Amino acid sequence: MSSLFRSIKTLKNSSSTLLRRGYGSEAVPDRKVAVLGAAGGIGQPLALLMKLNPLVSSLSLYDIANTPGVAADVSHINTRSEVKGYVGEEELGKALEGSDVVIIPAGVPRKPGMTRDDLFNINAGIVKGLCEAIAKYCPNALVNMISNPVNSTVPIAAEVFKKAGTYDEKRLFGVTTLDVVRAKTFYAGKAKVPVAEVNVPVVGGHAGITILPLFSQATPKANLADEEIQALTKRTQDGGTEVVEAKAGKGSATLSMAYAGAIFADACLKGLNGVPDVVECSFVQSTVTELPFFASKVRLGKNGVEEVLGLGPLSDYEKEGLEKLKPELLASIEKGIKFTYK
Ligand SMILES: NC(=O)c1ccc[n+]([C@@H]2O[C@H](COP(=O)([O-])OP(=O)(O)OC[C@H]3O[C@@H](n4cnc5c(N)ncnc54)[C@H](O)[C@@H]3O)[C@@H](O)[C@H]2O)c1
Numbered sequence: 199m200s201s202l203f204r205s206i207k208t209l210k211n212s213s214s215t216l217l218r219r220g221y222g223s224e225a226v227p228d229r230k231v232a233v234l235g236a237a238g239g240i241g242q243p244l245a246l247l248m249k250l251n252p253l254v255s256s257l258s259l260y261d262i263a264n265t266p267g268v269a270a271d272v273s274h275i276n277t278r279s280e281v282k283g284y285v286g287e288e289e290l291g292k293a294l295e296g297s298d299v300v301i302i303p304a305g306v307p308r309k310p311g312m313t314r315d316d317l318f319n320i321n322a323g324i325v326k327g328l329c330e331a332i333a334k335y336c337p338n339a340l341v342n343m344i345s346n347p348v349n350s351t352v353p354i355a356a357e358v359f360k361k362a363g364t365y366d367e368k369r370l371f372g373v374t375t376l377d378v379v380r381a382k383t384f385y386a387g388k389a390k391v392p393v394a395e396v397n398v399p400v401v402g403g404h405a406g407i408t409i410l411p412l413f414s415q416a417t418p419k420a421n422l423a424d425e426e427i428q429a430l431t432k433r434t435q436d437g438g439t440e441v442v443e444a445k446a447g448k449g450s451a452t453l454s455m456a457y458a459g460a461i462f463a464d465a466c467l468k469g470l471n472g473v474p475d476v477v478e479c480s481f482v483q484s485t486v487t488e489l490p491f492f493a494s495k496v497r498l499g500k501n502g503v504e505e506v507l508g509l510g511p512l513s514d515y516e517k518e519g520l521e522k523l524k525p526e527l528l529a530s531i532e533k534g535i536k537f538t539y540k
Pocket residue numbers: 234235236237238239240241260261262263303304305306307308317321324327328343344345346347348373374375376377404449450451452455
């Protein structure tokens with residue numbers, strides 16, 4: 199409990215730091231953030247965290263059911279943003295209109311024994327429908343795709359936007375922040391370094407071996423043995439499955455994902471507001487490898503992606519991992535693209 203109070207205090211302090219830096223409420227631009235799937239396991243805590251974000255002026259919570267209750271609940275929190283709940287397809291347009299950032303955690307989660315690709319048949323259709331509405335009602339919004347399989351849902355979104363004539367590769371992001379969050383936590387535990395100081399890029403995609411943490415670039419540096427790096431890599435790749443199994447049929451990561459989603463959306467908002475040097479890993483259209491989409495460090499700016507950063511030097515183990523992941527990642531990307539032409 200006391201740590202919760204500490205977090206709230208930190209948040210209040212950071213808001214006043216923001217004011218001191220001249221980002222006071224007059225200076226901070228109005229920003230509308232929409233969460234699609236807001237009544238779900240991720241959606242609800244994500245709605246809470248976005249309500250705590252002082253960069254948000256309007257928070258739009260959309261789902262096919264149960265959003266009025268979530269919106270009423272979150273709206274009583276005494277922070278900057280005005281909260282509105284929208285329920286059902288007929289309200290989707292209103293939910294989206296004027297959005298600067300749209301976060302999509304809509305769709306079904308895994309149960310034990312399933313891969314993320316097993317979600318494709320249901321989630322591909324959900325994502326396609328939502329992206330058609332985004333193209334119509336807020337074509338300039340930054341889209342943060344959380345729904346799995348991210349390796350396919352991002353290419354689906356790109357194709358939907360291309361068909362609608364609104365595609366801008368700078369504005370479409372697969373959210374892979376949870377992989378980074380996990381890599382940082384696991385590395386800090388093994389290397390015995392303060393977790394808050396850890397940085398680890400995670401590249402590739404967001405499923406199994408396509409998740410490639412680059413522990414050779416981790417900071418603070420630690421002298422870990424090859425076997426320890428391999429075990430950390432495997433644990434990061436299997437992090438989602440670890441949670442799915444622990445939840446034993448009651449879904450996948452929701453709380454850690456909401457945290458990761460809130461960090462990434464905050465980075466997008468900071469970029470839009472012109473804060474310099476905002477860098478996060480994300481699955482984006484890319485020329486870093488021969489694959490059309492790839493996760494790597496991305497510099498965020500006023501138009502979304504400002505620069506897709508390269509991979510940097512890789513260890514032999516990471517080079518091997520990179521070559522191994524390419525066929526699976528390409529197949530998932532192509533599956534997404536083909537789906538939109540059915
Ligand atoms: N990118 C990541 O790192 C990451 C991490 C965790 C989970 N996920 C994925 O996020 C998705 C959601 O997970 P969850 O645990 O919140 O699931 P959930 O079932 O708890 O919630 C999903 C919500 O989506 C809503 N929904 C379904 N169809 C919709 C539509 N057409 N429009 C709007 N809302 C709709 C449901 O009503 C529900 O409230 C899953 O696909 C899961 O695999 C991704």
